[in-house]
Amino acid sequence: MARPTMEDVARVANVSRALVSLVMRGSPKVSAQRRTAVLEAAEKLGYSPHVMARALASRTSTVLGVMLSDLHNPFFAEVAEGLDAAARAEGFELIINSGGRSPARERRALNSLLSFRPAGLALLGPVVPSSAIESAAEESPIVLVSRSSRLSTVDTVNDDGEAGSRMAVDHLVSLGHRRIAHLDGGGGSQSALRRRGYQIAMREHGLEPEVIRSEYTDAAGAKAIKEMLAARNTVPAPTAIVAANDYNAVGAISALEEAGLRVPQDVSVIGYDNTSLASMRHVSLTTIDQPRTEMGRLAAEALLQRVREDRTEPVRKLLHPKLVTRSTTCSPLS
Amino acid sequence: MARPTMEDVARVANVSRALVSLVMRGSPKVSAQRRTAVLEAAEKLGYSPHVMARALASRTSTVLGVMLSDLHNPFFAEVAEGLDAAARAEGFELIINSGGRSPARERRALNSLLSFRPAGLALLGPVVPSSAIESAAEESPIVLVSRSSRLSTVDTVNDDGEAGSRMAVDHLVSLGHRRIAHLDGGGGSQSALRRRGYQIAMREHGLEPEVIRSEYTDAAGAKAIKEMLAARNTVPAPTAIVAANDYNAVGAISALEEAGLRVPQDVSVIGYDNTSLASMRHVSLTTIDQPRTEMGRLAAEALLQRVREDRTEPVRKLLHPKLVTRSTTCSPLS
DNA sequence: TCTATTGGTTGGAGCGCTCTAATGCTGTAG
DNA sequence: CTACAGCATTAGAGCGCTCCAACCAATAGA
Incomplete structure (x- = not known):
């Protein structure tokens, strides 16, 4: 040995x-x-x-730390792959870590990454309070993916969630839908933006927004739909749903089908993220695509610029989502 | 900084x-x-x-390297979580890396991990040739998860794939199925074992095995089913399918439904792994559960024993899978 | 012929830490 | 009052590497 x-x-x-x-x-x-x-x-x-000895002697690290808020979410996995490719091409190593969607665990994961004295840190969808990010930013360049920040010391890479939601609404309206509801992502990182985009688009089309509180999980999507259908007597059911994300959409679809409604004939559903889940034949979800690999690449680039001190002002990358039409949306029947 | x-x-x-x-x-x-x-x-x-300085000075590392063959596969993500919990409890840090299912990339990932001089290395479902594993084993203790090995220098943690497949067959037979086909996992790590378990169980029940070549992906599952159905004139279609894994099963289900067959009424389908995918309401797949977190924990334990030199002979952990009955299996109609 | 210059090579200090052996300092026994 | 534990503390070497300054040809320019 x-x-x-x-x-x-x-x-x-x-x-x-x-x-x-x-x-x-x-x-x-x-x-x-x-x-x-x-x-x-x-x-x-x-x-x-010996990488560590080298890092110590040269006082420069070739290690980039990556914290995935959730190892299970394929969205982050793909951002990480983009990061990996870009970093590797520049001679940097990635060390990955997971925060398990819990602020406490994320904080520990963050400290663990920092103890390697990495050249930079990429936080993918972090849920830690921004004070934690701020103090980490004193020790290392930081780029946030899928989370915005006003801190001048950190860079951000996000998709334009507002525009994405508007695309979803526009798509449904162009199919002839008028009653379009939104399942929101609760406290999730991009949910406020997506909700806002939905609301703005609805009003632009002269339609009344209807936001249903939910979360970024399939269980929450199902629950929200069930509750909505239970209230059907009082409120007419929408003919289309803009879900918080793909997972949420899948849960919503299950609940709709269990209630005897067909997707998309009775209710159209549109997701967000275009994860591998959405493209699965059995699911075949119409969704909003985020350029995940590109986001990873940009995150790496932002970090490397800071490392090389090419730049000290923060950079805010905003990427354009796009609509991917599959089998869960169509014109309303009537 | x-x-x-x-x-x-x-x-x-x-x-x-x-x-x-x-x-x-x-x-x-x-x-x-x-x-x-x-x-x-x-x-x-x-x-x-400073972890690196500490490692250098103490000539002992508190870093465990983990290579996931595929960052997207939730199975590995969960094994990694088990590893993480166990390692962290003993004061070890995890650094994760991905091989992207390609031997060349895996080899690079392996070298990258080794360059940190980790205390040990866990390879989750690696596809590199065993010579690469052998040479890595000269530099660090190694544990393989979801891959077996005859090398006396490496430990292994696997589920009993043969037993798992037998459970699947037994379940279907007990429901009354006689014509049960198996979609196999091609060159995937555990596929030979699962295939063998299927064949043995079928023969024990006095039934004729029918293995259809496939892969560990949903596209491959769909393709295999389509080809099978196209040959229906000559070969009677099975009433049940034992799929290579959950992903494969989901693809198979899509293809069956596209062909106008209902699951499970016309054809029962059973997956393998019990990934988060299987438990999704929209999918609700009957499957064979592997104790993923436990596998991670055992892998960490095996590594730490070697690190502490409590043990030098190899350890071969074989875990028991179990059947999880959901909505994709039922008795055949006739 | 005697400097400069250049390109290749090397010793030595030092990165932030650990670890061993030695040190100083009690307190207790002889 | 000396001797010796026993404990807390510290100096110093060294982990594997990088980096700087110095060095040493060999060649070029004067």
């Missing part, structure tokens, strides 16, 4: 440790002859540099 | 750096008075120890 060190390589290659270091970092000021000698020795010994 | 060091804390607390080190590591041989002085100074400065 004892791995060879630079010293070992130097001895075998008959050069100094400093020269090995230069070769390992790909310095141009090494003769071809020595370079191959070093590389051969390294190869022979199975040497690879 | 310059964080305080132990030296800074020592200066403020009017003690030596070594004493601060002792306090930070919770040593009992420090007077209460000095301890509080140090802790106060640390608090005041916002000090927290």
Whole structure:
């Protein structure tokens, strides 16, 4: 288990440790002859540099910390993949961590990442209070994904949730729907924006918004629909639903079908995120797509700019969502 | 961004750096008075120890590397959570990494993790050739989850895929099914075992096994079913399907429904893994549950035993799956 | 011929920490 | 009053690396 060190390589290659270091970092000021000698020795010994020692000595880290608020949510997984690709291309390593949707666990995860003294930190959909983000920002550059912030020390990458919701409404209106309800995302990070977009679009079309409180889960979506249907006598049921996100939409669809309503013939449903879930044949959900990989790439870019000190003012990236039409929306019957 | 060091804390607390080190590591041989002085100074400065420096100096790492073969698969996410909880309880940090289901990317991910000189490595469903695992095992203790190995240097944690498949068959037979087909997982890690369990169980019940080649994805499941139905004239269609995993099952269900067959009335379908997907109301899939969190915990335990050198012989954990009955299985109609 | 210059190479200090051995300081026994 | 524990504390070396300044040819310019 004892791995060879630079010293070992130097001895075998008959050069100094400093020269090995230069070769390992790909310095141009090494003769071809020595370079191959070093590389051969390294190869022979199975040497690879010790990242931690390197970080310590160089006082610069090549580690980017990533905290996913939820390891289960495929949305974050895909943002992480975009981040990973971009970071790797620039020679950075990713260390990932999960906060389990709980502020307390997130805070611990955050500290754990910080203890690695990363070059930067990407927080995907964090739910910690912004004071925690602020204090973390004193120790490392930070980029937030799917969460906005007024802090001048952090960058943000978000999709335009307001525009996304408007697209959803526009789509339904163009199909002929008039009674369109919105299941909102409760305290979830982007829910206020999505709700606002929905409300604005409805009013623009001269329609009355109807917001139903919900959460970013399928159980909450089902519950909200059930309660809505129970009140059907007093309030006429909508012919279309703009759900908080894909998970919520799937729950809503289940509840609608259990109540004997067909989707989309009786009620159209539109989700948000375009997670892998939505594209599954069995689900085939019309939804609003966020450019997840691109968001990851932009997050990496923002971080790397700060690391290189190309920039100190905060950057606010706002990406454009787009409508993906599948099988859960159609014109209302009547 | 310059964080305080132990030296800074020592200066403020009017003690030596070594004493601060002792306090930070919770040593009992420090007077209460000095301890509080140090802790106060640390608090005041916002000090927290530098994990990398610590690892370097102590020649022991508190980092466990985790490679998920696929960040999107909720199965691995949950194993990772189990690992995380167990590791954290013992004072270890997790660094996670993804291999994106490609051997080449996995190999890189593996090297990246190794370059942190972790205390141990957990590989969840890896697809790299076992030679890569063998050489990694020379540098760090390794535990494999959802992959078996004959290497005496690595531990493994698996569910009993053979038993799981048998449960699936037994369940269907007890409902009265006789024509039960299996969609297999192709080259996926546990697919051979699941296939074998299916075949053995079928023969035990005096039934003829019918294996249809597929993959661990919903698209593959749908494709396999379509091809099967196209051949219906020659081969009578089965009344029940044992799918390779949940994703595969969901694809299969879509294809069946598109062909006008009802699930479960016309065809029962049973998945494998009991991922969050299966429990979604809209899906409500009968499936075989693997104790994912427990698997993560056992993986962490295996690693930590090796780290502490409590053990050098390999350990092979085999967990018992169990049947979860939901809405996609019932007795055949006739 | 004697400096400059350049390009390759190296020793040594030091990153923030741990760990061993040594130190000072009680308090108790001889 | 000396001796010796026993405990709390500390100096100093060293983990594997980077980086700076110094060094040493070998070549070029005067």
